[in-house]
Amino acid sequence: MNLRSLSFLLLALPAVIHWAMSTATAAPPNIVLILSDDMAWTDYGFMDHPDVKTPNLDRLAAEAAVFPRGYVPTGLCRPSLATLLTGHYASTHGVTGNDPSPKYAPRDSDLYNQRRSQLISYLDRFETVPEALGKLGYLSHQSGKLWEGSFGNAGFTHGMTKGFPNRGGRHGDAGLKIGREGIEPINEFLDLAVQEKKPFFLWYAPFMPHTPHTPPERLLKKYRDKHPLTVAKYYAMCEWFDETCGQLMESLRQRDLEQNTLIVYLTDNGWIQDPNKNGYAPRSKQTPYEGGVRTPIFYWMPGKIPAKVHPELTSSIDIAPTILSAAGAPIPDDLPGIDLIPHLTEGSAIERDTIFGEGFAHDIADIENPEASLLYRWCIQGEWKLLLTYDGEVNRYASTHPRDEKGPQLFNLEEDPTEQHNVAKEHPEIVARLAERIQQWYPVTERKTQVTP
The missing domain is CATH 3.40.720.10 (Alkaline Phosphatase, subunit A)
Structure with a gap:
């Protein structure tokens, strides 16, 4: 301790x-x-x-x-x-x-x-x-x-x-x-x-x-x-x-x-x-x-x-x-x-200082392998929120929430509370730091990740 x-x-x-x-x-x-x-x-x-x-x-x-x-x-x-x-x-x-x-x-x-x-x-x-x-x-x-x-x-x-x-x-x-x-x-x-x-x-x-x-x-x-x-x-x-x-x-x-x-x-x-x-x-x-x-x-x-x-x-x-x-x-x-x-x-x-979350498809492609349906991992630290997208299998409900952006999505929730402006390219150091925190929290195979802006 x-x-x-x-x-x-x-x-x-x-x-x-x-x-x-x-x-x-x-x-x-x-x-x-x-x-x-x-x-x-x-x-x-x-x-x-x-x-x-x-x-x-x-x-x-x-x-x-x-x-x-x-x-x-x-x-x-x-x-x-x-x-x-x-x-x-x-x-x-x-x-x-x-x-x-x-x-x-x-x-x-x-x-x-x-x-x-x-x-x-x-x-x-x-x-x-x-x-x-x-x-x-x-x-x-x-x-x-x-x-x-x-x-x-x-x-x-x-x-x-x-x-x-x-x-x-x-x-x-x-x-x-x-x-x-x-x-x-x-x-x-x-x-x-x-x-x-x-x-x-x-x-x-x-x-x-x-x-x-x-x-x-x-x-x-x-x-x-x-x-x-x-x-x-x-x-x-x-x-x-x-x-x-x-x-x-x-x-x-x-x-x-x-x-x-x-x-x-x-x-x-x-x-x-x-x-x-x-x-x-x-x-x-x-x-x-x-x-x-x-x-x-x-x-x-x-x-x-x-x-x-x-x-x-x-x-x-x-x-x-x-x-x-x-x-x-x-x-x-x-x-x-x-x-x-x-x-x-x-x-x-x-x-x-950080909370975490994850998003999966509505229909589970493989009930013994969560990554088969993994669409997102995310975290919030202070005003920053990072979403990482993954190639998990989408389903009949996918059209209602398309992964409209591949790769990381970074939002400043204080300045952009409705998440309209992805600033990942402007802040690669924050993306890297938060992506590492997410990986430490819930590791997934590298082939699933798309972390490059």
Whole structure:
């Protein structure tokens, strides 16, 4: 351990001791993970969107530790959710895309289904967050999106998703009703947790504002006159999702549960609504651009986590160790994320200068070789963001996010937040430095890389 690391541990020690003592003498905290689905990092009131209304999330954010510069390592839902369950990057947990490629095995063939089962089995190599919490006596409930089989397979004690190989068990089945059709299954679970006097972990990942964009007319009419219909529907879906978050908070209040509950919020991946059609724009979902991987992340627990806007970079890779720490669970040594509890409780800066991510094709060409579908590796250090492109096999969705530039793409996010100007040729020394950091983080074979400007 170097001197800098030792100094940080000594500074953080009082916060860690305070949290440990308070959790040791009080009931373990309940933990609620709220996940929106396909939502842009800009589309919240607390992120200063001029039109989208999110009053319930705004109230939570005003009382929370907020990271406006939050990211998910992979801009696609299934690998992003698997990262939250395991605490590992997609290149480690192995679930790099949403489906096996039908190019190599026709859908519903025995081979295709075998590959689906094998992908789900990758979860068995890790102790998931709900499994770890279960060892401490936590009940857990899954609702909304889940790809890795049933709720029980993912380690939850209760839930809605039956999962593959059940009929319709692809990405949530019955769980996708949550939010759009009320939150009664969650209320029933909360009543059970209260009755049994057990701490709980709640996974609320509704299929919202994800397509189909079918908001109530009362919300749609608020946006229709100012925006194209496709955009108005999406904005109304954002507000509808926010309403369900308000319903969830009211359920906690009614049961006197909010006083000892940690709420973590983020979105699974970004989204930029195409104004001309019912879909997402380029440099959005499935890409490593800001529109695909950036999300606000906040941690809400009044009385224990002070309200503060944190300027540092953070990643969803940090959420698993932070949740485990909050519950008093051991954190596996191999988790790459940071336990944020000392930083959240004391407001100290995160001693990390670079975050990393990766992008793979939606359809997985080879479920045993992530590089076969690798399209990007990327990192952010300060104001600089470097994307490296790779020759992984594209798929039926490739036309929506073409690798429009080969070789490195370097952006100064302070001067060019929408990533319009690739300045890699002007700063070869920065490209070389950051490319080396990426290679140290996740090495790939040289034949895959195109790092020369």
